[in-house]
Amino acid sequence: MAKTMRILIPSDFTVDSLDFVRQSIEESVAEQIDIILVYGNKSSSSASELLGIGLDDQLDMLQSESFLNACRVLYQLYQDRHLNIFADILCTDNKNYLRHYLRGQAVDEIRIPCNYNYKKKTRHFFNVAEALRNLGGQIRSTVLFSDKGDPSHHKMALTNG
Numbered sequence: 001m002a003k004t005m006r007i008l009i010p011s012d013f014t015v016d017s018l019d020f021v022r023q024s025i026e027e028s029v030a031e032q033i034d035i036i037l038v039y040g041n042k043s044s045s046s047a048s049e050l051l052g053i054g055l056d057d058q059l060d061m062l063q064s065e066s067f068l069n070a071c072r073v074l075y076q077l078y079q080d081r082h083l084n085i086f087a088d089i090l091c092t093d094n095k096n097y098l099r100h101y102l103r104g105q106a107v108d109e110i111r112i113p114c115n116y117n118y119k120k121k122t123r124h125f126f127n128v129a130e131a132l133r134n135l136g137g138q139i140r141s142t143v144l145f146s147d148k149g150d151p152s153h154h155k156m157a158l159t160n161g
Helices: 018-027 047-052 055-062 065-077 095-104 128-133
Strands: 004-010 032-040 083-090 109-113 142-146 153-157
Touching: 004 018, 004 128, 018 032, 018 065, 018 109, 032 128, 055 083, 065 083, 083 095, 109 128
Parallel strands: 004 032, 004 109, 032 083, 109 142
Antiparallel strands: 142 153
């Protein structure tokens, strides 16, 4: 059985961001692909926010029905690739946390669009793409920086440090 390629892509959970996801799927040679879409939202220090809003609640607020429908279309388009798409929220841009997160999720590749402006949907938003770039050579995953619509990309292999 072929190994599943796990690809992490920073996202703002908009339909526009799925163009890059589609491009990433098409560029991958893997037969089985897990896409992890991550949004950056630093944890609040407000007790009421911390107690009342869980991950599912945050994802419900961030993901529109049109975004979820577009994800369903991607599933149908690439059903022969055994595609899975997961959504997650990173609560900090701390380098140690990010390294542990990537290791725990067994991420093989990180794909970052070069020319995409993430939409700030929450008060505590942070740019995950920038946080991942700042890790430098401290992670095992391969990092690919791609221009939207441009199949050529800059590849930077990073190692665990």
